[in-house]
Amino acid sequence: MSDEQRLKFDDPALKLWLRILSVTKLIENEVRGNLRESFKTTLPRFDVMAELYRYHPKGLRMGEISQNLMVTNGNITGIIDQLAKEGLAERSADPDDGRVFVVRLTSAGKKRFEKMARLHRDWIDGLMAGLNAEERDQLLELLSKLRNSLPERLDKAHE
């Protein structure tokens, strides 16, 4: 009983998960601050624009965006509303399916994103510079293995 009484935090899997979380938060917060200072924009908006940029000019359905970014549907509705109001993205009806909206960046949106993306890439390069190429590859490999081992059900995006 006395060993079960006091919960420990030294389960190796748990420790690994907490380490993943802390690295993620540290970098995420840094990027969030940089986006705000350099471009007066937010991380979620940047993420959506990146997703749209990657798939322009074909565009993406609302549902594809939320699936790929792993957030809920209603969330994306609001962010696209904003981007649309700012003239950075636009919805267009799908001629084959009346329920679907296809979202694309406007040319202003593309131009804006390209400006942000170059700096963003530099930030990430800088933050990852503590690992050499081999370590980076190893880390990527291990994370890929972990991701691919997760229950299929979790991974609706896939890539």
Place this chain on the structure above:
Amino acid sequence: MSDEQRLKFDDPALKLWLRILSVTKLIENEVRGNLRESFKTTLPRFDVMAELYRYHPKGLRMGEISQNLMVTNGNITGIIDQLAKEGLAERSADPDDGRVFVVRLTSAGKKRFEKMARLHRDWIDGLMAGLNAEERDQLLELLSKLRNSLPERLDKAHE
């Protein structure tokens, strides 16, 4: 020009960062759903309780909680308000410094957390089961190296 014109996403550091993010989100969403289904609670509440549990019985200041969890101050105020209302945590004034509140789990809070933590640990064990012990250690090692290489300024928590 033609190579710069069309932005690429294949920068190795960027690819690694996106992989870290996707693994994090997949696991986080799974845990969030499990907490809701099994305990009708939320991930942020669980995180705060875990942090408090780890440091009971000494308790933590509001600011220590937000620093350790890497979220903003105002955020924690609301969550502690909730936990206090539910009788799971309590604030007490610091006799030496009138600005400070020290927060502790109540015994009900401790008991509740222990119940959740065991299941939570099992979920994480399950989600990490795709890696063997050696891979897990390697991954932890690489993430630690990455975290320690990040600018000091980012890491106010430290552990």
Place this chain on the structure above:
DNA sequence: CTCAATTGCTTGACATTTAAAATATTTAAG
């Protein structure tokens, strides 16, 4: 065809989060 089930998206209620301003207390310089 017909209609129940499914799908894609939006809406609404509410919780979380950040960022910045406000409040209260302590510290420290003079």
Place this chain on the structure above:
DNA sequence: CTTAAATATTTTAAATGTCAAGCAATTGAG
């Protein structure tokens, strides 16, 4: 002592997020 600066927390406003319910369009079993 006085008072400006620093610190700890809360409050506020705006954005983001989940979840569930709702609506409209499509699908598919009969």
